[in-house]
Amino acid sequence: MARALWKGAISFGLVHIPVELHTAVRPDELTLTMLDRRDFSPVGYRRYNKRTGEEVTWDDIVKGYEYEDDQYVVLTDEDLRRANVAATQTIEIQSFAAAEEIPLTYYEQAYYLSPTRGGARVYALLRETLRKSGKVGVATVVIRTRQHLCALACLEDAIVLHTLRYPAEILGTDELDLPSARAGELKPKELAMALELVDGMAEPWRPQQYHDSYRDDLMALIDKKVKAGKTHAITMPERETRAPGASNVVDLVELLQRSLRGRDGGKREKSGSGASGKRKDERAADSLRKSASARKSSTPSNTSGTRKTASTRTAGATSGARRA
Structure with a gap:
C-alpha cells in the first residue's frame, strides 16, 4: 500500500472523516547527475557545520528558527504539531463553490485522499455529494510548516485535494502589454x-x-x-545567427x-x-x-x-x- 504523506481528518459541520493524504502526480523528468568536469566524477551534496567545517550526519540535524542574528529557536516535529493541533490534523472545509469559479492560476498541487479505519462510509457520502452537486469543498490544511488553502473535488472513486495559492501570491496583469478587445481591431x-x-x-x-x-x-x-x-565531450554553444528580417504585416x-x-x-x-x-x-x-x-x-x-x-x-x- 502507498505510504501516506499526512494523516488526519476532513471536517465540515459536524461531519468527521478520517483520511490519509497520498501524492497524485509523479514528475516525469530525466535525472541528471552533477559531474566534476576535470575527471567526470559525481559531485555530491555535503552537509557540513558552517562554523567548524565538519560533516554533519542526519541524526545530528535539527530545525531552528533564527529570531536574531545567529540565534535560533529549535523546533521539532512535535513543536510544529503543538502550535495548533487541530489545524495540523484536520482538513477544515470552510465553504463549497463551483469549480469553474476558481481560476486556473490558483491551482498548485494535487493529492489523493483515502479513508482510514472507520471512515469509508462517510468518505463515500462526501464524495457522492461533491459529484452530485458539481461543487468543490474550499478548505484549509496544514502540511509540514505551512497552512494551505485547498479544494476538495471528486475524481472517479477518489476525493482529490488540490492545494491552492492565496490571492496575495497571484500577480496581476496590469504591468503586461496586452492587446485590448476593442471592436474593429479584429475582422x-x-x-x-x-x-x-x-x-x-x-x-x-x-x-x-x-x-x-x-x-x-x-x-x-x-x-x-x-x-x-x-x-565526456563538452558541447559548446554555437554562434547565434540573425534570422532574416520578417514583415510585421500578418495576413491572418x-x-x-x-x-x-x-x-x-x-x-x-x-x-x-x-x-x-x-x-x-x-x-x-x-x-x-x-x-x-x-x-x-x-x-x-x-x-x-x-x-x-x-x-x-x-x-x-x-x-x-x-x-x-
Whole structure:
C-alpha cells in the first residue's frame, strides 16, 4: 500500500472523516547527475557545520528558527504539531463553490485522499455529494510548516485535494502589454475562421495520446554520444545567427485558411503519437543500455566505473517514463 504523506481528518459541520493524504502526480523528468568536469566524477551534496567545517550526519540535524542574528529557536516535529493541533490534523472545509469559479492560476498541487479505519462510509457520502452537486469543498490544511488553502473535488472513486495559492501570491496583469478587445481591431472574417478552426480541432480529452517528444530527442542524442564514444565531450554553444528580417504585416486570413486545409492531416498524425512515442522511448532506452554494455566490455578498467554509473543512471531515469 502507498505510504501516506499526512494523516488526519476532513471536517465540515459536524461531519468527521478520517483520511490519509497520498501524492497524485509523479514528475516525469530525466535525472541528471552533477559531474566534476576535470575527471567526470559525481559531485555530491555535503552537509557540513558552517562554523567548524565538519560533516554533519542526519541524526545530528535539527530545525531552528533564527529570531536574531545567529540565534535560533529549535523546533521539532512535535513543536510544529503543538502550535495548533487541530489545524495540523484536520482538513477544515470552510465553504463549497463551483469549480469553474476558481481560476486556473490558483491551482498548485494535487493529492489523493483515502479513508482510514472507520471512515469509508462517510468518505463515500462526501464524495457522492461533491459529484452530485458539481461543487468543490474550499478548505484549509496544514502540511509540514505551512497552512494551505485547498479544494476538495471528486475524481472517479477518489476525493482529490488540490492545494491552492492565496490571492496575495497571484500577480496581476496590469504591468503586461496586452492587446485590448476593442471592436474593429479584429475582422469578423478572421474571428469566424478562427472559431471554425477551433471547432474542427475539438475532440474528447484523451491524455494518453500526448507524449514528451523532447525526451525522445534527448535520449536519441545521449544514445548517439555513447555509440560515438563521446560521453565526456563538452558541447559548446554555437554562434547565434540573425534570422532574416520578417514583415510585421500578418495576413491572418491566409494563415487560418492554410490551418483549416491542413487540420485533417495534423489530426491523423497526432492520433498515433502516444503509442508510437512510448515505443520510441523504450527503443531508445534499450539501445542505450546495449551500447553502454558493449562499451563497458571494451574499455579500460579505469574508466568502466564512470561509464557504468552514467549509463545505469540514464537507463534508470528512462525506465520510469510514462509510469504515471
